[in-house]
Amino acid sequence: MAGSVWVVAEQWQGRLTDITFEALALGREVADGLGVPLEALLLGFQCSSLAGELGCADKVLYAEHPGLKDPVPELHAQALTVLARERRPGNIIVPLTNTTMGVGTLLAKRLAAPGVNFTVDLRVSHGALEARCLLYGGKIQALVRPQGEPAVFGLWPGARSADAGRSVRTAAVEQVAVTLPEDSRVQLKRYIEPEAGEVDLTRQEVLVAVGRGIQSKDNLELAEELAAALGGAVCGSRPVVDQGWLPLARQIGKSGLTVKPKLYLAAGISGAPEHVEGMKDSALIVAVNTDPHAPIFNIAHYGVVADALELLPALTEAVRARKG
């Protein structure tokens, strides 16, 4: 019989993250399709109470160890490797976020197993799993079939809704023992709180977001003028922050904030998966980009193929005129 499907639960600051439930929802589908149990792997220290939230799985395997308290990828990968060798799961879904980055890759390598990155969907086909992976900044999808078990899938956020993976059921919990080195080569010293932004972007109803297409820091003014006309604030994607044009507190996406404004106007943003995960649930998304094939148009409600530097001032003027 094929091995069970494992979902590795991800924690951040003592709570299970949304992607854990997204992965459980997806794991449930494929475990049912394969006719195998779904098992959630909860790794940590003094966090057994979280197991009660993992009822979407048939069973929770709980590994407690002081070395698993902090998000040190190599220790989590080591614990998972030992457990996978003992229990032989068929497929392992590992969240692919900043918190867990590297865990799936190390696990697959150490198990000498197929590793599939950037997974956005899994389907059962002829008794095995097929994965869809988002590559090249979201412009190309790959359909792949891992050869052999266990296969390790690194999962992007957003594959399923988190609510679909939450359950009022309670799964049986089995505590499993893991041995880890006493002295870790990687140690968390402290967390650094987010830099306080002058505005709370998560409370803004209108966000004008700028990306690489804004071309220079001087052009930020165009976005600021539109945001002011609309009564909103300016935020940006990673390249704009890396260039030092906007502070980290204004970044939307994987390393930044997740926002759900009434209007998200994306100017010169291509729509890489890392950015999309932070804004995809906005009520109304309008995208402006010179590239008609930019992935942002796949999630926007309205799109304009244009140079943001030309459209932003025109829109600001039109908004001002309408508001009188």
Next chain:
Amino acid sequence: MNLVVLMRMVPDVVEELEIAPDGKSLDRDLLRMIPSESDDHALEEALLLKERYGGRVTVLALSAPEVADLLYTAAAKGADRLIELRGVQTGLGVRAAALACADAMTSLAGVLPADLILTGAQAIEDLDGLAAPLLADRLGWPYLGVVTKVNELADRTVTVVKEFPGGFRGEFQMTLPAVLGIQAAERPPRYVPVAKVRAAMKAAKIEVGQAPEPIAAPLAGIDLVELCKPEAAGRAEMLEGAPEEVAGKLCELLAAHGLL
């Protein structure tokens, strides 16, 4: 300090990407190749460390069209040694390539021992893994990814800052030698004028390394069925016209949504 940077060329996604007739690769004739963005940041962080602590920076790049430009630009920015690694296929997948790179670093004279290996936290073609943890595992070194700053490089340890979600960061201490997956350098990668790159072309030498063993299966254990362009579930309704015209239409839409 001995710092090694692994860099790769990847397709520029700003350009149109076309799938080749085999359905399993990109049409490379039409691709414009550029250095992987986070690799560029890894180089910048290494150069900043060299400026702060002294030492040398070795750049090892996988052979690819225009990789000489990448290497000479690195030299113009301050890299001391340039190596083009041949016999490792670039393109989809990084697992076999990363392991071959680790082996090449071991076998090429004078690359190791090093204090730090820096490479991009992830690249857009990393279908079967990430380079930094693969290098670390092969070499038996500690790894941390999504690193945005090196706070202190001491004799036996390095203190780094890694990004978490929501603007949170974490400070970690690692024993040396270590592998860092760099998300972004402390400051934007430096700009070098073309004249300086041209000067580096005359003064710097690119060494050619050969992978110890040819790579048999670039995607070991994975069957690539096809590449395709994502099908949009609900693609945007496109607005057309001159900027003023589109701005007017957008205003109507915003008003209809109660936003004006």
